[in-house]
Every structure is written in structure tokens, then in C-alpha cells.
Amino acid sequence: MAKKTKQIAIYGKGGIGxxxxxxxxxxxxxEAGYKVMQFGCDxxxxxxxxLRGGDYIPTVLDLLHANSSVDAHDAIFKGFxxxxxxxxxxxxxxxxCAGRGIISAVQLLKQQDIFEELDLxxxxxxxxxxxxxxxxAVPVREGIAEHVFTISSSDFMAIYAANNxxxxxxxxxxxxxxxxxxxxxxxxxxxxxxxxIDDFVGRTATQVxxxxxxxxxxxxxxxxxxxxxxxxxxxxxxxxxxxLATRIAEHTQSxxxxxLGQQELREWSASWADRLIEAENxxxxxxxxx
Amino acid sequence: xxxxxxxxxxxxxxxxxxxxxEQIRYGCAIGAQQTxxxxxxxxxxxxxGPGCTDKQFMNLSFYNGFQGGGYGGGAVIPSTNASEREVxxxxxxxxxxxxxxxxxxxxxxxxVVLTGCISDLVGDDIGGVVSPYQKxxxxxxxxxxxxxxxxxxxxxxxxxxxxxxxxxxPYEGTRDADLVNVWSLLPYHNTFWRGDLTEIKRVLEGxxxxxxxxxxxxxxxxxxxxxxxxxxxxxxxxxxxxVATARHLEAKYGQPFLHVPALPIGANATTAFLRQVLAFAxxxxxxxxxxxxxAEEEARYYKYLEDFSDFYAEYWWGLPAKFAVxxxxxxxxxxxxxxxxxxxxxxxxxxxxxxxxxxxxAGIVEHYRHxxxxxxxxxxxxxxxYTIHQKLRATDFGHKAPIIFGTTWERDLAKELKGAIxxxxxxxxxxxxxxxxxVGYRGALTLLEKIYTxxxxxxx
Numbered sequence: 001m002a003k004k005t006k007q008i009a010i011y012g013k014g015g016i017g018x019x020x021x022x023x024x025x026x027x028x029x030x031e032a033g034y035k036v037m038q039f040g041c042d043x044x045x046x047x048x049x050x051l052r053g054g055d056y057i058p059t060v061l062d063l064l065h066a067n068s069s070v071d072a073h074d075a076i077f078k079g080f081x082x083x084x085x086x087x088x089x090x091x092x093x094x095x096x097c098a099g100r101g102i103i104s105a106v107q108l109l110k111q112q113d114i115f116e117e118l119d120l121x122x123x124x125x126x127x128x129x130x131x132x133x134x135x136x137a138v139p140v141r142e143g144i145a146e147h148v149f150t151i152s153s154s155d156f157m158a159i160y161a162a163n164n165x166x167x168x169x170x171x172x173x174x175x176x177x178x179x180x181x182x183x184x185x186x187x188x189x190x191x192x193x194x195x196x197i198d199d200f201v202g203r204t205a206t207q208v209x210x211x212x213x214x215x216x217x218x219x220x221x222x223x224x225x226x227x228x229x230x231x232x233x234x235x236x237x238x239x240x241x242x243x244l245a246t247r248i249a250e251h252t253q254s255x256x257x258x259x260l261g262q263q264e265l266r267e268w269s270a271s272w273a274d275r276l277i278e279a280e281n282x283x284x285x286x287x288x289x290x
Numbered sequence: 291x292x293x294x295x296x297x298x299x300x301x302x303x304x305x306x307x308x309x310x311x312e313q314i315r316y317g318c319a320i321g322a323q324q325t326x327x328x329x330x331x332x333x334x335x336x337x338x339g340p341g342c343t344d345k346q347f348m349n350l351s352f353y354n355g356f357q358g359g360g361y362g363g364g365a366v367i368p369s370t371n372a373s374e375r376e377v378x379x380x381x382x383x384x385x386x387x388x389x390x391x392x393x394x395x396x397x398x399x400x401x402v403v404l405t406g407c408i409s410d411l412v413g414d415d416i417g418g419v420v421s422p423y424q425k426x427x428x429x430x431x432x433x434x435x436x437x438x439x440x441x442x443x444x445x446x447x448x449x450x451x452x453x454x455x456x457x458x459x460p461y462e463g464t465r466d467a468d469l470v471n472v473w474s475l476l477p478y479h480n481t482f483w484r485g486d487l488t489e490i491k492r493v494l495e496g497x498x499x500x501x502x503x504x505x506x507x508x509x510x511x512x513x514x515x516x517x518x519x520x521x522x523x524x525x526x527x528x529x530x531x532x533v534a535t536a537r538h539l540e541a542k543y544g545q546p547f548l549h550v551p552a553l554p555i556g557a558n559a560t561t562a563f564l565r566q567v568l569a570f571a572x573x574x575x576x577x578x579x580x581x582x583x584x585a586e587e588e589a590r591y592y593k594y595l596e597d598f599s600d601f602y603a604e605y606w607w608g609l610p611a612k613f614a615v616x617x618x619x620x621x622x623x624x625x626x627x628x629x630x631x632x633x634x635x636x637x638x639x640x641x642x643x644x645x646x647x648x649x650x651x652a653g654i655v656e657h658y659r660h661x662x663x664x665x666x667x668x669x670x671x672x673x674x675x676y677t678i679h680q681k682l683r684a685t686d687f688g689h690k691a692p693i694i695f696g697t698t699w700e701r702d703l704a705k706e707l708k709g710a711i712x713x714x715x716x717x718x719x720x721x722x723x724x725x726x727x728x729v730g731y732r733g734a735l736t737l738l739e740k741i742y743t744x745x746x747x748x749x750x
Contacts, residue, residue: 065379096380097412104374 005115008248009125009139009178012151013161017186019047020218020227021151021241022126026051027229028238028245030081034121037076038083041106041139042128043090043098051079054225059089060105072112080230084118099135102127106138122249137168140178147181147254149209152200154185154193156269159200166204166259179254182209184244189213192279196272203268205258209251210244213237313675313699314349315618315643315716316479318437321346322445326402327363328477329504330511333398334362335430337385337416338406340371342437350442353698354716355481355723368392372408381409386419393428399512400457402449403432410436424456429512431456443531443618443644446476450535453515454542461519461543467571469521470494471502471539473532474553475620481718485727486553490527493730496587497564497580499571507725519543525567527553528620529657530650551657553624556632556734557591587731594735601742602633609745610693610710612636614682616700617715618644622669623657624729625695625714628737630662637667638692639685641678643715646671675699682707693745710744 010025012018019040026038040047045059060075079085088105090098106125109115115123125139139145148169152162162183169180185197188211201208217238221231228237260268317324320342326334336343347364351357359365368391370376370384385403392401405416420432433452435445450473472490475483484506491503502514502521524539524547526532536547548570554563561584568580602609613635615622619642629635640658651671658669672678682694682703692709694700698719704711713721714728727733728740 061378064375091379095382095414096376096378098378100374100412101378104378 003119003121005120005123006147006249007115007123007125007139007145008181009127009145009148010151010184011127011148011162011165012184012186013158014128016151016153016155016158016161017212017218018151019126020050020222021184021186021212021244022047022124023050023227024229024238024241025245025248026083026122026124027080027227028242029122029249030083031229031242032245032249034249035119036081036083036122036124037115037118037120038079038085039106039109039123039125040085040087041102041125041136042088043093043101044128045087045089047126048077048079048083048085048087050222050225050227050230051083051085052077052225057085057087059087060108061089061091061101064104064108070108072109072114075108076114076118080227084120097135099133102135103138106144110144137172140168140172141175145178147248147251148178149181149184149248151184151186152197153187154196155187156272159196159269160265162200163204163259163265166206166257170256170259173256180206180257181248181251181254182207184209185211187212187214192276199272200268203258203260206255209247210240212240212244308674308677311674315673315675315697315699316645317346317350317442317445318342319435319439319442319445319448320404320406320437321350321442321479322433322435322449323347323367323402323404324350324363324442324478325446325449325476325505326400326404327351327360327367328483328506329400329515330361330507330509331397331399332362332512333392333396333401334367335385335389335392335401335403336367336369336406337381337388337403337409337414338369338372339408340369340373342406343367343369346442349717350478353719354478355718355721357478357481357484357723362396362398366396368396372406377408377412380412381414382416382419385409385414385416389419389423389430393423399429400453400515401428401430402453403430404435404445404449405432407436407438410434410439429457441645442479443476446531447534451538454518454535454538457512458515458518463520465522465545466500466520467522468498469500469502469517470567470571471504471518471521471524472527473504473524473535474527476531476618477505479716480618480621481713481715481721481723482726482728482733485723485725486729486733488725489727489730489733492732493560493564493583493587494525494567496583497568498577498583499567519545521545522571523547525550527563529623529654530619530646531644533650551623551653552627553620553729555624555628555729555737557588557595557731558632559627560730560734561588591731591735595738598738598742605742605746608749609742610635611690612638612687613693613695614639614641614685614687615714616641616643616678616682616694616696618642619646619650619654621715623654626658626661626667626669628734629695630665630667632734635693636688637661637665638687639682640667640669641681642669642671643673643678645673679703693741710748712741712744 010022026036029036057077063070077085090101150162152158185208215237217235221228323334326332372381416432423430431452433448477483487506488508491501494501524536526536526549529551539545554560658667695714728737
């Protein structure tokens with residue numbers, strides 16, 4: 001009997017480190033012996049770059065644009081640790097409908113039973129920031145991913161994006177959609193960052209899966225076109241990514257989050273802003289006294 | 291003795307507004323492809339999913355009087371047949387390819403690109419595709435007519451405006467005091483538009499005007515459209531359609547307009563209409579030619595009416611007394627006016643089905659309130675046939691069978707009410723209509739023939 005493929009979607013605001021984190025999770029899972037596919041759902045089509053030495057691969061939509069019928073195998077490329085890399089791709093900026101593109105790309109692979117055929121343990125969808133339209137909600141909807149994780153820093157804009165995603169999950173939660181596994185807290189270096197993100201997950205009835213600090217090791221690895229797992233396997237950062245990957249692999253129970261309302265979110269961020277300013281003032285006074 | 295439960299036999303109360311429409315009474319905005327097809331030697335190019343173009347044509351033209359495709363409509367219309375590919379990557383390139391190909395094999399004085407829902411939702415830059423052709427001097431314009439923008443009446447005004455703004459263009463020259471533009475019935479949607487526009491043009495020419503009728507067999511086509519700014523004024527003949535266009539022309543060319551809400555049927559209304567137009571044209575002194583024309587038309591009309599009066603007086607026992615009209619605002623008001631004022635019939639129920647803009651509704655209601663010196667009636671706005679039929683069932687038509695002026699959708703209902711049906715609007719699927727007209731002097735006589743042939747024929 002074929003094993004059940006665990007399908008995971010990772011969302012987050014643009015530039016928050018989504019593709020970096022996703023690629024490191026994929027790399028860590030592959031290293032642990034799992035069969036993994038990473039599926040980039042962003043028209044920029046750069047999700048899997050660090051799994052393939054910095055190379056771009058032809059996208060599903062590139063192939064659909066050029067051909068009337070497409071063999072999905074032509075859109076699958078092997079990367080680090082045998083990870084199957086796929087990029088949905090999209091139209092040129094400002095033209096057409098990228099959301100529909102994501103839908104078509106995902107459907108193409110599903111229609112051709114690729115996940116079953118490759119006998120995958122994990123499919124990880126790396127999805128562009130905000131859930132702006134139905135297309136970007138595809139991995140959340142029925143029959144695609146079962147668990148959604150969101151990457152967020154303690155930055156308010158990132159938290160807004162996460163909260164929007166929670167609303168999307170809530171919308172589809174009673175229609176068989178994916179549920180929330182938790183928040184991957186990225187660029188968390190100070191106690192203050194910890195407190196903000198902990199407060200947010202507390203209020204929205206979810207959890208932090210792992211705190212990932214900002215690290216120059218990651219930047220160096222990226223510049224060499226590799227993941228941290230590949231470029232600096234013995235680093236502290238690599239061990240954090242491995243721990244994160246293990247938690248995701250072991251994760252079974254996802255939940256419906258309780259997103260904050262628009263006004264609630266504004267008030268919440270304003271109260272944290274006040275505390276930030278107060279802390280900053282205290283620090284300055286301390287310096288003056290010294 | 292059985293007790294009768296009166297509550298159970300009362301006519302059903304008017305149903306609540308539904309959120310659905312069964313048995314449609316208009317097309318969607320891209321149905322304005324028929325507006326283009328109504329202009330001699332103009333050809334629509336549609337950028338939409340497969341099926342839209344054919345469906346609009348079959349609805350508005352075929353199963354509505356079997357009007358045919360014409361020079362550039364029906365099966366001629368080139369369409370991108372946009373598919374998933376055009377959704378994802380945008381359909382601009384495909385449209386460009388289609389326009390290029392259409393120019394090679396189709397001969398037209400004007401091409402009009404109409405977009406459907408796909409293109410309008412995805413946000414294709416149609417102006418960007420069409421403007422290079424315009425710069426090359428190709429006679430082509432575009433209108434964004436995605437279905438969600440409204441019905442084919444909306445589409446008609448969008449297309450009309452596109453042609454005026456993108457093809458007719460600015461005008462600084464002089465005006466021709468004898469030339470008028472007419473904005474009236476919606477081509478194809480109104481089953482009798484060809485005959486009616488012909489009659490409207492005929493009577494206006496009869497009193498000494500020259501007419502840009504713009505649509506149909508009597509139009510000279512694009513040269514007429516180019517002459518729009520030269521006209522002394524615009525005539526909007528109908529309760530609302532065309533007013534937006536006339537306002538636009540007023541702003542663009544400083545061209546005044548005369549709004550006559552009731553399309554005239556019969557000598558009384560037609561003569562009044564012509565005198566109103568002549569007064570607006572500033573012809574204070576009655577021209578001998580205009581008066582001679584009116585006198586001649588009236589003489590002929592009343593001669594036939596005199597002959598008809600024998601029948602009308604003697605056959606009273608077999609003729610309907612109360613009527614209902616279900617149709618677009620233009621025909622609805624025109625017919626109600628004629629039936630009340632000329633035939634002395636009693637209005638039972640009037641329902642307007644073309645969803646007129648809110649700003650016109652109160653004014654339209656006022657016309658019905660003062661339909662005659664001694665008759666006041668009401669009018670309702672409703673688009674869903676289920677609701678319309680429920681309202682007709684609940685109407686008290688008295689002890690005689692009613693006559694219903696409606697559409698094919700009212701056929702079964704007319705049988706149920708044991709009444710007569712005259713199909714006068716979209717869809718008219720049980721009439722073959724060529725040049726027939728129901729307006730003006732001549733059309734009114736045809737309408738009388740139709741009404742009373744239907745009535746006496748029912749007893750055979």
C-alpha cells in the first residue's frame with residue numbers, strides 16, 4: 001500500500017525568509033532520509049534556487065505557455081539530497097492572472113498523479129506572502145496541504161500578513177481545508193522579539209514551532225547558492241533548521257486559529273509600539289546616567 | 291352547504307423579491323456585439339470565452355424574431371475563444387493575433403473589439419492592443435463589456451460611446467440645422483427595431499429633417515456616425531436608453547438634445563412628436579411641407595381607422611378590455627400610451643423588465659400616473675419571470691380574458707389565464723420579424739392588425 005504523503009504549505013510575507021527557511025526544512029528532511037518535493041508557488045520562481053546551486057529551473061507555467069499539453073515530469077528537477085524541485089511560475093508582472101496560474105500548476109501535477117508516483121514522504125508548498133486571491137489560497141483548500149505553517153518575524157507587517165493567512169485558514173476550515181500547524185518565528189534575536197511573537201500566538205490560539213535567529217551563516221550559504229544545511233552542516237543554525245524539520249515531520253495535530261479582528265490588530269500593535277518606545281527611552285536614560 | 295374559505299381563494303400576494311432570475315429578458319454587456327452588427331458594414335471582434343458570442347447572437351437575434359446575422363454579426367464574428375491560457379498569461383497577444391487575421395480576411399468600415407468577463411477580470415490592456423492599429427489608421431475601437439458590468443443595454447451605451455470617442459472624435463465645424471441624430475430602440479433586443487427605426491426616419495424626413503438613424507437598414511453606416519457632430523441636435527426617443535449618450539454628446543460637442551420618453555404609436559402621438567421636434571428645432575413658422583406631410587399621413591391613418599371602427603364597434607363582445615404589458619421601458623410606455631389613449635383599453639398590469647437606472651425610475655412612474663387625462667396607472671420594475679408571472683396571476687383582469695403584450699415567456703401564462711398573447715419583446719421566439727413596425731403612423735396600423743388578428747383568430 002502506498003504511504004500517505006504529508007503535504008505542507010508554508011506562507012509568509014514577502015522577504016521574510018520563506019524560501020530560505022523552506023529550502024532548509026526540505027534539505028534537513030532529505031538529509032534525514034525522506035523523499036521530499038519542494039513546490040514553489042510564487043511567480044518569481046526562485047523558491048528552489050538554493051537547492052540547485054543557485055540555478056533557476058523552467059516553471060510549470062513556462063511549459064504550459066509553450067505547449068498545449070505538458071508532461072509534468074518535464075517540470076520536475078532534482079536538487080540537493082534528491083529533493084524534487086518544482087516551480088509553478090507565472091505570467092510576466094502586470095499581465096494575466098498569477099492566482100489562476102498557481103491553480104493550474106498544482107492541478108497539472110495532481111492530475112498526473114505525480115505525488116503518488118514519486119512515492120513522496122513530503123510535499124512542501126512555498127507560497128507567496130499575502131493570500132490576495134483564491135489562487136494563492138489553493139494549498140490551503142481541500143485536497144492539497146493538510147498542515148499550514150506561517151513564517152513571521154516580530155515585525156508588525158509580517159504579523160499582519162500572518163493574521164490575514166489565519167483568516168484564510170479560518171474561512172476554509174469548515175470546508176475540509178488545511179489547518180494551522182503553527183508559526184515559524186524568524187529573525188528572533190532579542191527578548192522583545194520573543195515576547196511580541198509569543199503574545200501574538202497566544203492571542204490567536206496557535207504556537208511557535210521554532211525560533212530561528214537571524215544569522216550571517218544563512219546569508220553566506222545563500223550567496224554560494226546553497227542552503228545552510230548543505231553549506232554549513234555543522235553550524236548552530238543548521239542544527240536549528242534540523243530541529244525545526246523534525247518538529248514539522250513529527251507534527252500531527254493542526255488547529256483552527258483565532259485571527260485578530262482589524263481593529264483588535266491595530267490596537268494590539270499600537271500597545272506594543274508604546275512599550276517599544278518606552279523601552280527605548282529607558283535605554284537612553286540609562287546611557288545618559290552612565 | 292359548504293363553507294367557502296375565502297382566504298384560500300384570494301389572489302396570491304405579490305411575492306418577495308428573489309435573488310435569482312429565471313427566463314431572462316436581456317443579454318449581458320457583451321450582447322452589445324449586436325449593436326455593432328446593427329451598423330451597416332461594421333464588424334464586432336469579441337475577446338471572450340468560447341460560447342459568449344454565439345449565445346448572445348442566438349438569444350438576441352435568432353430566437354428573437356429570427357432576425358439573422360447580417361453583414362458582420364452571427365457566425366461572422368471573430369472571437370479569441372479565450373481559454374485557461376489567456377487567463378493565466380493574459381489574452382493581449384491572442385487578441386492582437388486575431389485582429390491582425392481579421393483585417394486580412396474581413397472587409398469592414400469599422401471593427402469594434404468587445405471584451406468579456408475573462409479579459410475584464412484578468413485586466414488585459416485592450417487599449418494597449420488596439421491603439422497601435424488606430425495609429426496606423428485602421429478603423430477600430432474597443433469597449434470593455436464584461437458581463438459583470440451590466441446587461442446589454444449597458445453594453446450598448448458603452449459601445450456607442452466608444453465609437454463616438456475613439457472613432458468619430460473631436461469636431462470644430464459648423465452644424466447642419468436640418469440634421470438630427472436619433473437614439474431610440476436597442477437594436478436586435480427590440481424585435482421590431484428595423485421596421486421601427488425605418489418608420490421614425492421616414493416621418494422625421496417627412497417634415498423636412500435629415501436623419502442620422504445610425505442603426506439598421508436605413509442607416510448609411512459609419513459615414514453617418516462620422517456626421518454625428520454635424521447634427522443640430524439629438525433626439526432621445528424612449529424613457530431612458532440613449533440619455534447618457536445624449537448627455538455625453540452635449541458635453542463633447544455642445545450639442546443639445548430633446549428627450550421624448552414615449553415612442554409614438556398612432557397618428558395622435560406621432561403628430562404630437564413631430565410638432566415637438568419641429569418646435570425644438572426652432573421652426574416657429576409652420577412649414578407648409580411639414581404640415582402637408584402630417585395632414586397626408588393622418589388622412590391615410592384615419593381612413594383605415596374608420597374602416598377598423600366597424601369591426602371594433604361590432605365585435606365588442608369578443609375583444610379584451612384589460613391588458614398587461616411586460617417588456618422593456620421603451621415599448622412598455624409606448625404601448626400603454628397607445629392602448630389607453632387610442633383604443634380605450636384598461637391597464638391591468640405594467641411591468642418594465644430592462645432594469646432602468648435608478649435616476650430614471652421615478653420619472654417613468656410619473657408617465658404612467660398621467661397616462662391619459664382621465665386615466666392613471668402604475669408600473670413596476672421586475673426582471674425575474676417567476677415573480678412577473680406571479681404578479682400577473684394576482685392581477686384582477688375582470689370577467690373578460692386579458693390580452694398580454696409580452697414575450698415568449700408569457701405564452702404559457704396567457705393560456706393559463708385564457709387570454710391572448712402578443713409577443714412584442716425579447717424573446718419573441720414565435721414570430722418571424724423582418725421589416726414589421728409597430729410605431730409611427732404606419733406601424734400603428736400593423737399593430738392593430740396584429741392585436742385583433744390574434745384576438746379574433748383565437749375563436750377559430
